[in-house]
């Protein structure tokens with residue numbers, strides 16, 4: 001893994017999927033496909049939106065969505081049929097899409113925005129990315145353009161009334177736009193990548209945490225005890241509070257990102273000839289880094305198949321290239337995800353809030369994930385309110 005994350009060995013430009021470039025990078029050159037100094041400069045720009053001060057702002061903005069999620073789940077549980085089961089994943093996904101629109105660029109998102117995001121995701125997942133009228137892929141491109149029109153509106157509003165958008169990621173990017181000499185199009189393209197990466201991945205992470213807890217009653221009891229003990233903190237926590245007072249919930253999210261294959265591999269091209277474990281890799285070789293294989297490697301993890309948040313308490317997986325669902329290495333120098341801490345912080349408090357409010361009737365069998373990280377069947381669960 002270390003050899004892959006040495007930028008002298010591996011470059012990203014030219015290894016990306018065409019549909020990723022088209023739908024997620026808006027046909028532009030953006031941070032995931034940049035290399036060398038250009039990458040490091042662009043990355044420094046993006047990292048400005050991921051300091052703990054900014055993440056604390058995102059936590060503030062996301063708090064109202066805890067309430068909204070609780071209300072939606074209660075309503076769904078009240079309306080559930082004879083079996084009384086509710087498909088949790090779609091509720092969480094739609095709430096997250098709206099929450100992240102608010103947090104990243106200050107939009108009070110409605111159903112049309114959600115539909116555009118879902119059409120973009122469907123286009124990205126289309127097995128045949130063919131740009132013809134009537135295809136899911138074309139619908140994804142149309143949705144991408146609609147999303148960009150929304151970002152442009154929000155940008156104009158940010159410029160007109162900055163005080164109303166103090167905590168958004170777009171204000172963090174705007175504050176550094178001149179210093180880094182970025183056009184509006186490039187800034188919004190990076191914002192679009194934020195939107196895609198976070199909206200598509202954070203809802204599955206939360207569901208995976210719940211599924212994982214369903215397989216480990218002891219961990220569920222500890223996570224819930226922590227949520228109960230800090231009920232008042234959940235909707236007002238800062239990153240420091242999470243580290244100090246909600247460690248088990250944070251480890252639960254961390255374990256969810258390890259165990260479930262959110263982005264199982266990363267692609268690259270050998271930039272020069274180099275050696276790995278006695279093998280010579282010729283320059284130009286197409287390379288695949290096994291992120292999920294590393295996250296499940298028995299040489300690193302005790303009983304890797306077990307969902308066990310307490311493993312971090314025991315000091316497991318602390319090496320630089322051990323826990324790699326967000327990539328690896330120094331995030332200023334490599335392509336390691338800059339959004340991991342923001343995603344983990346928001347998910348930690350929301351997980352706590354859901355455990356405080358509900359019993360989910362989670363069963364070990366629900367941990368069967370046939371394809372990728374999305375919960376099979378939308379994660380149907382029997383929900384009981386814990387508070388009147």
Ligand code: HEM
Pocket residue numbers: 031032033043046193194195197198201202205257262263266291325326327328334335336337338339340342343344
């Ligand atoms: C919660 C789940 C998330 C997961 C599992 C995830 C995972 C990843 C992975 C595996 C990479 C590639 C790392 C590499 O190539 O070495 C990446 C890159 C990236 N992610 Fe995330 N991500 C998540 C959330 C986010 C969020 C919330 C944001 C932004 C707000 C974000 C923004 C980015 C950006 C900008 C890059 C490109 C970094 C670069 O090329 O230097 N991600 N992410």
